[in-house]
Amino acid sequence: MALAKLKQDATLARLAGITLPDGATWATAARSDALARLSAMGLPTRRDEYWRYTDPASLIVADAPPAALFDNGEAPLFAGVDRIALVFVDGVFDAAQSDDLAGAGIEIHRLADVAQRDIHWAKDLYGTLESRGQHPVERPLAALNTAVASDGIVIRATGPVQKPVHLVYLHQSETSDVTLHNLVRIEAGASLTLLETGPGAARLSTCLEVDIADGGQFHHIRAQGSDHERRAVTHCFAQLGAESVFKSFTLTFNGVLTRNECVIDMRGDDAVAHVAGACVGDGGDFHHDDTVFVTHDALRGESRQVFKKVLRNGAVGVFQGKILVKQGAQKTDGYQISQSLLLDEDSQFLAKPELEIYADDVACSHGSTTGAIDETALFYLRSRGVPMEAARNLLTLSFLAEALAEIEDQALAAELQTRLEGWLARRA
Amino acid sequence: MLEINNLHAELESDAEVTILKGLTLSIKPGEVHAIMGPNGSGKSTLSYVLSGKDGYSVTAGSAMLEGVDLLEMEPEERAAAGLFLAFQYPVEIPGVGNMTFLRTAVNAQRKARGEEELSAGDFLKEVRAKAKDLQIDADMLKRPVNVGFSGGEKKRNEILQMAMLEPKMCILDETDSGLDVDAMKLVADGVNALRSENRSFLVITHYQRLLDHIKPDFVHILADGKIIKSGGPELALQVENNGYADLLAGAA
Numbered sequence: 015m016a017l018a019k020l021k022q023d024a025t026l027a028r029l030a031g032i033t034l035p036d037g038a039t040w041a042t043a044a045r046s047d048a049l050a051r052l053s054a055m056g057l058p059t060r061r062d063e064y065w066r067y068t069d070p071a072s073l074i075v076a077d078a079p080p081a082a083l084f085d086n087g088e089a090p091l092f093a094g095v096d097r098i099a100l101v102f103v104d105g106v107f108d109a110a111q112s113d114d115l116a117g118a119g120i121e122i123h124r125l126a127d128v129a130q131r132d133i134h135w136a137k138d139l140y141g142t143l144e145s146r147g148q149h150p151v152e153r154p155l156a157a158l159n160t161a162v163a164s165d166g167i168v169i170r171a172t173g174p175v176q177k178p179v180h181l182v183y184l185h186q187s188e189t190s191d192v193t194l195h196n197l198v199r200i201e202a203g204a205s206l207t208l209l210e211t212g213p214g215a216a217r218l219s220t221c222l223e224v225d226i227a228d229g230g231q232f233h234h235i236r237a238q239g240s241d242h243e244r245r246a247v248t249h250c251f252a253q254l255g256a257e258s259v260f261k262s263f264t265l266t267f268n269g270v271l272t273r274n275e276c277v278i279d280m281r282g283d284d285a286v287a288h289v290a291g292a293c294v295g296d297g298g299d300f301h302h303d304d305t306v307f308v309t310h311d312a313l314r315g316e317s318r319q320v321f322k323k324v325l326r327n328g329a330v331g332v333f334q335g336k337i338l339v340k341q342g343a344q345k346t347d348g349y350q351i352s353q354s355l356l357l358d359e360d361s362q363f364l365a366k367p368e369l370e371i372y373a374d375d376v377a378c379s380h381g382s383t384t385g386a387i388d389e390t391a392l393f394y395l396r397s398r399g400v401p402m403e404a405a406r407n408l409l410t411l412s413f414l415a416e417a418l419a420e421i422e423d424q425a426l427a428a429e430l431q432t433r434l435e436g437w438l439a440r441r442a
Numbered sequence: 443m444l445e446i447n448n449l450h451a452e453l454e455s456d457a458e459v460t461i462l463k464g465l466t467l468s469i470k471p472g473e474v475h476a477i478m479g480p481n482g483s484g485k486s487t488l489s490y491v492l493s494g495k496d497g498y499s500v501t502a503g504s505a506m507l508e509g510v511d512l513l514e515m516e517p518e519e520r521a522a523a524g525l526f527l528a529f530q531y532p533v534e535i536p537g538v539g540n541m542t543f544l545r546t547a548v549n550a551q552r553k554a555r556g557e558e559e560l561s562a563g564d565f566l567k568e569v570r571a572k573a574k575d576l577q578i579d580a581d582m583l584k585r586p587v588n589v590g591f592s593g594g595e596k597k598r599n600e601i602l603q604m605a606m607l608e609p610k611m612c613i614l615d616e617t618d619s620g621l622d623v624d625a626m627k628l629v630a631d632g633v634n635a636l637r638s639e640n641r642s643f644l645v646i647t648h649y650q651r652l653l654d655h656i657k658p659d660f661v662h663i664l665a666d667g668k669i670i671k672s673g674g675p676e677l678a679l680q681v682e683n684n685g686y687a688d689l690l691a692g693a694a
Contacts, residue, residue, distance in 0.1 A: 393495050394533040398543075398603060399521035399551035408538055408546065412586075415537025 021056040028057060031076060035164035037129035044141040048160035051145065055152045064151055067332040067364045068273055068303040073155060073247045078191035078217035081243035081270075088436060090182070091211045091237050092429065097180040098122070100167055104185060104215050105192030107165055111182075119173030119204065125166035125195055136168050139197050143223040143251035147277040150338075151307060156249040156275070159221040163195030166220075171204040171230070178207035183214030185241060190215040196222045200230035200258070207233040207423070213241040213269065221249045228255040228282055234262040235426055238272060240437065242297075245271040256282030256312070263421045265430050266293035266302055267437055273303040280343075283313040290320040290420035294410075294437055298328030298360070304352075305334040310343040310373075319350040322417040324410055326357035336368040339376050348378035355413045356386055357406075407438040443642040444469040444492075444611050449503035450667075451491045457499075461487040463667035464503070469611070472639040476653055477646045478678060479664035480686045485646045486530065488664070489615040493527040494520050507611055521547075522554035524610035528600040528617050535587040540599065543587045544569060548606055572605045576632050594625030601632035612636070613644045618652040630655030650682035663689050 029052070034045045058070045072079055100122070101111040107124055115122040128136045141160040147153060167181060181196065192215035200206055204227075214220075226232050238246060246269060252260050266272055278287045293302045308317045323331035333352035354363035365382040387409050395405035411434060421427040444467070451462040461484045469475050479485050491498050492505055494517035505512045512520055535543065549559040560568070573583055576598045588596050597617055604612055614633070618626055633643070633656050645656055653661070653675065661677040662669045663686070671677065671689055681689070 388533075389496065391533045391535055393517060394529065394535075395543075395547075396517035397493050397495075397521055397527050397529075398547035398607065399518050399554065400547055401518045401550060401554075402516065404546065404550065405518075408543075409535070412535050412537035415586075419537075 017061070018056070021059060025053060025056045028074065028076060029053065032162055034161060035129070038131060040132065040137045041129035041140070044137075045161045047145070048141050048157045051148060052154050052157040052161060055148070055154050055157070057158070058154050064305070064334070067334070067366075068271075068301060070155070070273075072245055072271060073217070073219075073273070078189065079245065080188045081185070081216035081241060081245070082188060083185060084241045084243075086240055086440065088433070091433065092180055092209055092426070095178060095180070095209070095426070097178045097209065099180045099182055101182045101184060102165075102192075102194065102214065104187045104190035105165065105194060117175060117177055117179075119171060119175045120179070120206070121170040121172070122179065123168045125168050125197070126164060128168045135170060135199050136197055139199060139223055139225055140195070143225065143253055143279070144221060144249065146279070147251045153249060153275060153277070155219065155247050156221050156251070159193055159195055159219050159249065163193045163221065166195040166197070168197045169206065169208070170199045170201065171206040172201045173204050175204070175206045178209050180209040180211070183210070183212035183218065185213045185215055185244065188216060191217045193219045194221075196220065198222065198224045198232065200224070200226040200232050202227040202255070203229045205231035207235070209426075210234070210236040211239065213239040213244040213246065216244055218244065218246045219248070220246075222251070224250065224252040224260065226252065226254050226258040226260060229257050230255065231259040232261070233422060235421060235423070236262070236264045237430060237433070238264065238266040238269060240267040242268050242270070244269050247273045248275065250276045252277070252287070253279045253281055254285040254287060257284045258282060259285070260287045261420065261422065262289045263417070264291040265433070266291065267433075268295065268300060269302070270299045271301050273305065275305045276307070278306075278308045278317065280308070280310050280312055280315040280317065284315070285312065286316045288318040288320070288420055290318075290417045292322050292414045292417040292434070293331065294324045294434065295329035295331065296326050300325070300329035301332070302330070303332035303334070307336045308338065308348065310337070310339045310346040310348065312343060314345040315343060316347045317349070318420075319352070320417050320420055321352040322414050323354040323363060324357065324413065325354055325361035325363060328360040330361070331363045333363075333365045333367070333382070335366070335380070336370065337378055337380070339371040339373050339378065341372040343373045344375045346373060346376040346378065348376065350380035351416075352382045353413070354384045355410060356384060407435070410438060411435070443471045443473075443508060444644070445504075445506045447504050449491070449505060450501045451487060451498050452501055454497050454499050460501075461498070461667055462491065465664070465668055467662065467669060469642045469644060471642055473660065474637065474643040474645065474656065474658045476658040476661045476678060477644065477664050478648065478650075478661060478681055480690075483664045484667045485664055486615055489527055489613045489646060492613060493517060493525060518550070519554070521607070521609075522551045526604050526607055526609035526612045528597075528604060528612065528614045530616040530619055532588050532596040532600050534589045536589050538587050540585055540587050541569065541583050544603065544606055547603065551607060569606060573602055575635065576602050576605070577628060578602055593620035594622070594628070597621060597625065597629050598632065601629055605632070605636060610640065611642050611644070613646065615646050616648065617645070618647055618649060626652060627655060650678040653678045665690055
């Protein structure tokens, strides 16, 4: 009790300084509800089981720890892709750098605008999947996001959208503390690719709610940029209709702290959900956490979690992944793999894979491994004339390949692969 | 080409275990030498010590490739100097395309020797021609290195690497293991096609049958870390017929 009281006091103290953004009645109600949810559950601490491996303190403190700007001289990602680019500079929408909020088969708005109006599908979605995603595990930072986010992008795909929508998050202020909330509604049979790039701020919180109707397809490719000092907490809540497809891939370089949560609810029969991530971390202040929760609540669902981490010089990687198969979700095919490649003895990988199954006719498997570079393979490459460093890099890329293979678009995958090669070369 | 003199090597992890105990061998350009010997005689260790695998320490003796001290070099430097080891168990490398691997290796060696890198077009042309001779199809070239290859495919892939890298001194470590007769013939044809007056071979094998296909100039019997007998191809036949017991008894 004493502990709960302390936690509540800390939460109330932290929330006292927050004023909710202005908006239409529905938006204000949604934000107030989120705040109430948050007050009830309290902000997370290291004592919470779900935050046992990752200290949330710096994600919560009122003043975001500053992060130096960082430029590695690389061209912006996906610049050559024919896309709809929407740019946020330290969380502020930059219309001048952005493309028009329009495209074939698609409706795009800013949350800041939508929150003043009555757009039924957006208002039905905002905070809804997040709220539902609070059970059975609480995700207080997602509720905080819903409560305070004043902007973001709101997308509705009504048909097959050819051009990807690219959310570009630029980081130009060392002290920026940014919260963005994005909504995506994929109508029946529609499809969309969403790209997200950049560290975005000294401290960035993003929440993405994705509602995919029957037969809809959503592809999500994200690169969390190479700023050394930034912190990020991201949430993705997805709800899948029958025969729909959800595929999300995240590439993470550096950053002091990253917590990516992905919560997938498979509600329609024959849905497919893949969530994958590759991360490369260097240094004792690098901490990367992938937390995934997939719920099968329909027939013949296929889910796949593929997470790979390369860690060195004391970097820490965390994976918490769960597959929950509800009663009646027969013929579920669930797969989960989390692996780390530790390039030295100082680095650490913490994994908590979980399966919870209440149906009796399912195929679910999970695995988790941690290891060093394979000396035999290293010798094999060197014996062919490949120098030590290049051989190590080749084997590192080889280790990450299974995660990158989850990206369907070969051109986008190749671009990320090139970034990885660049990172390895710089870090040699 | 290769001059091995009084080579002594032990396991790094256990200095009590001496594997090579004074091995001396001289291979001239263009020659094919075979080393045979019972299990545990040091055959594979010899190939690893020459190519620079970790885990062994050389306590005495020398190994020179064209007058250059091999033992002082890193494995990749030995490769660039012209040494090639065809592995008994070629390693699978998921996620790295066979073609990418080959091109990386070829160009790394060229770069180390101060030569210009092969262009993508020239490389492709060459690799296709050589792969065809070894009955390696386009699919095998695209697949990740050795992943899902059959035993025969792996060994053919080793020979393809050899053909592309054009080494001066090739060591074949039990290349016949795990091969059926047809696969062995194919591999042997690949090796024979590479025989030339400037290229030498050291063929390590348990059995005489590989030597029916790759005809050696000299055969050596290795036992307990030393060469106990050398001769012509007839020595291999003698082993095939009588086993090692007679030879070992004679040496004792």
